[in-house]
Amino acid sequence: MPARFAVRERMHLNSSTNKPYSQALSAHLYWGDPASWREAQTGLSCILRRHRDRCGELFNLAASIADLIRSMDVAMGNLCARTCPSCSDPCCVRADVRYDLRDLIFLHCSGAGLPLGQTVSASGGGACAMLDADGCALPRVMRPFMCTWYLCPPQMDIVRAEADPEISVLTDRLEELKRRRKMLESGFLYMVSL
Numbered sequence: 001m002p003a004r005f006a007v008r009e010r011m012h013l014n015s016s017t018n019k020p021y022s023q024a025l026s027a028h029l030y031w032g033d034p035a036s037w038r039e040a041q042t043g044l045s046c047i048l049r050r051h052r053d054r055c056g057e058l059f060n061l062a063a064s065i066a067d068l069i070r071s072m073d074v075a076m077g078n079l080c081a082r083t084c085p086s087c088s089d090p091c092c093v094r095a096d097v098r099y100d101l102r103d104l105i106f107l108h109c110s111g112a113g114l115p116l117g118q119t120v121s122a123s124g125g126g127a128c129a130m131l132d133a134d135g136c137a138l139p140r141v142m143r144p145f146m147c148t149w150y151l152c153p154p155q156m157d158i159v160r161a162e163a164d165p166e167i168s169v170l171t172d173r174l175e176e177l178k179r180r181r182k183m184l185e186s187g188f189l190y191m192v193s194l
């Protein structure tokens with residue numbers, strides 16, 4: 001292998017496992033155990049550092065996603081206050097929600113903060129690890145997108161019937177979030193391919 005490619009290849013290796021970081025990001029797609037979670041975060045940090053000169057647009061896009069999520073927080077909290085306290089089957093207890101690659105790219109590019117681990121263990125099952133006695137322990141911007149995207153049937157009924165524009169506009173904002181997140185992932189993968 002020519003020397004310049006050998007050096008480049010070494011930069012892609014995790015010093016503790018000697019595996020390419022790209023492998024850490026794809027081999028354990030759900031990163032349910034602490035070691036693979038840490039490896040994925042290290043891999044993403046390393047990739048972003050290596051491409052930092054080309055990250056400006058990605059960081060701006062991630063910041064716009066974070067702003068949009070925060071702009072929905074009051075309305076989403078309002079919906080939750082009207083439905084969750086009386087819920088007989090809370091979704092955070094039964095749902096199998098996990099951070100996916102798009103979530104992690106967003107968290108790294110936005111600087112919103114990194115959770116200490118995946119929401120579920122490698123074996124799955126049980127309530128979400130972020131659930132505590134007062135509800136979700138994470139600010140909305142740090143939750144898996146699925147937690148914001150999912151409006152349960154009682155909440156959808158309110159959104160459809162609601163006159164308050166902050167609530168009735170939620171589904172449009174969710175679609176816009178989905179669009180921007182897809183753009184962010186595509187931009188990240190394109191950058192990595194260069």
Ligand code: SF4
Binds near residue numbers: 080084087088089153
């Ligand atoms: S979002 Fe819906 S399903 Fe989840 S806890 Fe609240 S009311 Fe229950």
Ligand code: SF4
Binds near residue numbers: 147
């Ligand atoms: S991250 Fe928070 S909102 Fe999402 S499933 Fe876990 S406890 Fe529920």
